[in-house]
Amino acid sequence: MKHHFLLPLLCLLPLALQAAPNPLTPQVVEYQVKYGSFSLGEARFTLETPKDHTYRYDMDSDLSLLMLSDKRKITSVFTDVDGQLQPLRFIHERTGTGKDFNEQIAFARDQGKVFSVYKGEKTKLDYDDALYDTMMVQLQFRLDLLRGKQEYHYKMVKDNEIDDYRFRNLGTDTVTVPAGTYQAVRLEVARESTKRHTEVWMAPELGYLPVRFIHKEKGSTMELVLRQARFSSDAPAKQLAQTE
Numbered sequence: 001m002k003h004h005f006l007l008p009l010l011c012l013l014p015l016a017l018q019a020a021p022n023p024l025t026p027q028v029v030e031y032q033v034k035y036g037s038f039s040l041g042e043a044r045f046t047l048e049t050p051k052d053h054t055y056r057y058d059m060d061s062d063l064s065l066l067m068l069s070d071k072r073k074i075t076s077v078f079t080d081v082d083g084q085l086q087p088l089r090f091i092h093e094r095t096g097t098g099k100d101f102n103e104q105i106a107f108a109r110d111q112g113k114v115f116s117v118y119k120g121e122k123t124k125l126d127y128d129d130a131l132y133d134t135m136m137v138q139l140q141f142r143l144d145l146l147r148g149k150q151e152y153h154y155k156m157v158k159d160n161e162i163d164d165y166r167f168r169n170l171g172t173d174t175v176t177v178p179a180g181t182y183q184a185v186r187l188e189v190a191r192e193s194t195k196r197h198t199e200v201w202m203a204p205e206l207g208y209l210p211v212r213f214i215h216k217e218k219g220s221t222m223e224l225v226l227r228q229a230r231f232s233s234d235a236p237a238k239q240l241a242q243t244e
Contacts, residue, residue, distance in 0.1 A: 021207040021231040023142035024055065024080060029209065031224040032178060033063055040065055043224065047139070054079055054088070057135050069096040076135035083147070085140045090133035090157070105133060105157055118160040125162055132156050141167075142208040145185065152187070166190040175201045177211050177225040184211055207231075 021027070029045045043061035059074040077089040092103040106115045107127060114125040132140060137154050144152060152167035170186040184201035185208070191197075201212040206229060213224040 020205050023139050023146060023207045023209075024050075025207065025231045027229065027231045029229045030227045031213075032227050033061065034223045034225070035065060036221055038065055040070075042227065050080075055136075057139065059135060063096075067097070071095045074135055076133050078133075078136045083143055084130070085132070085136055085143070087131060087133045087136055087157075090135065092134075103159070107131065107133075107157075114157055116157060116160050121160060123160040125157065125160075129155060131162070134158050137165075138210070142202065145202060145204075145208040170199075173201060175203075175212050177227075179211065179226040179228050182206070182211050 024047070026049045027045075027047045031043045031045075033040045033043055040063040041061065043059060043063075046058045046060075048056045048058075055078050057076040057078070059072065061070070061072045063070045071094070073091075073093045075089075075091045076087065078085050078087045080086075086109060087105075087107040089107070090103070090105040094101050101119045103118045104116070108115065109127055112127050114127045114131065116123050116125060132154055134156055137156055140154065141152060150169075152169075154165050156163050156165060166189070167187045168190050170188055173184055173186045175182050175184045182201075182203035182205060184203045186199065186201050188200075189196075189198040195217065197216045199214050200210050202208040203211045209226070209229060210224075211226040215222045
């Protein structure tokens, strides 16, 4: 169950009464995760209040289907330099059915290197351009949409490699999810192969938060739909996480 690229935030007052939040506003977002017509469980994304211009972005999920289970905890630590996010550390831990694994990445920008360990294998990559991890890239994507950028191209460190992702804008759609109905920007991952297809719908009124994500591969479909989102300008993450 590969759901950690999930392109993923929350307010203490009703969203309809507030202006669209900035993507870097402290937030807690919950998604329902589905595999075809089956509900697998939920995934929660939490962006904490920054400390000394350093942000922490977490994802926790607990999914199951019949006798299969998949639990993940992902943490991304990064800084914001005038709207350009720069990764510092990334940790991804997976447990459940099959082999457990751990991924850890250290971004040493001053050395021009990335030190990565994935499933026990170590590698060193060059850091000579804008790079992202698979969590904080979602926030950079949202910032770029907010600024009206027309090209969406991101290099991500994943599985001891640097992957190149490009997105195409497909216009707007009205999307209804458990959290409500939104007019959303629809984008797809640009690929030459038709074996995999990924689309995401991002709502401007929620600071371009993804409200629906769908990935199709080998005849199967994985989908995330927004269940609830809350934002706060000053509340600590623990208080946000307890707010229902």
